[in-house]
Amino acid sequence: MRPADIIDEIDLGLIDILQKDSSTPAVKIAGMLKVTEGTVRNRVNRLRRLGIIRRFTVSVDPMALGQGAIAFVLLNAAPGRVTEVAKRLAALDAVAEVHETHTYGDLLLKVRAKSPSDLADIVASRIKAVPGVAGTQVITVLNAWKDVA
Numbered sequence: 211m212r213p214a215d216i217i218d219e220i221d222l223g224l225i226d227i228l229q230k231d232s233s234t235p236a237v238k239i240a241g242m243l244k245v246t247e248g249t250v251r252n253r254v255n256r257l258r259r260l261g262i263i264r265r266f267t268v269s270v271d272p273m274a275l276g277q278g279a280i281a282f283v284l285l286n287a288a289p290g291r292v293t294e295v296a297k298r299l300a301a302l303d304a305v306a307e308v309h310e311t312h313t314y315g316d317l318l319l320k321v322r323a324k325s326p327s328d329l330a331d332i333v334a335s336r337i338k339a340v341p342g343v344a345g346t347q348v349i350t351v352l353n354a355w356k357d358v359a
Contacts, residue, residue, distance in 0.1 A: 216260075217257075217262065220243055221253055223242070223243050224239060224250065225262070225263070227239050227242060228266075232266040232267065236250040236251050236254070272322055277322040279325050279351075280320070280322055280323075280350075280351040280354060280357075281320075281321045281329050281348050281351060282318060282321070282348075282351070283317075283318070283319040283333060283337060283347070284315035284318055284346065284347040285299075285315050285318070285319060285337070285343060285345070285347075286316050286344040286345040287316045287343060287344055288342045292310060292316045294341075294342055295316075295317065295341075295343055296308050296317055298342075299337065299340060302332075302337070304323060305319050305320070305321055305337070306321065306322050314347075315347065321337070329348075333348055
């Protein structure tokens with residue numbers, strides 16, 4: 211049985227609340243969901259065991275940290291090297307996301323930087339320097355209307 215087959219509306223409500231603010235106290239979540247605090251704690255533990263909740267984390271504002279430049283990079287990898295390239299790119303701090311695609315390139319990266327010139331340097335000296343990178347196309351973001359960082 212898949213984990214998705216055994217979650218109910220209470221679990222979905224709990225997940226929704228925690229995704230918005232993972233520091234919400236269990237007693238407050240219990241009131242919002244109209245269940246006991248023990249139910250909330252048990253459900254969280256079960257969802258963690260099932261791998262549905264992987265971790266609790268902090269969401270920061272990249273702009274406040276000086277990471278105001280964003281770009282998406284479509285990247286082509288050398289034949290047979292997509293996995294290797296993806297793993298190396300995922301290890302770079304400036305690379306926020308790595309996705310394998312099968313349309314216009316092999317990988318789609320989300321890159322954050324301090325400035326457009328910093329972004330250019332990251333692409334030229336770090337991303338293109340990864341062995342197996344065959345080509346890149348950079349799409350610079352002008353405005354981000356929704357960004358969950």
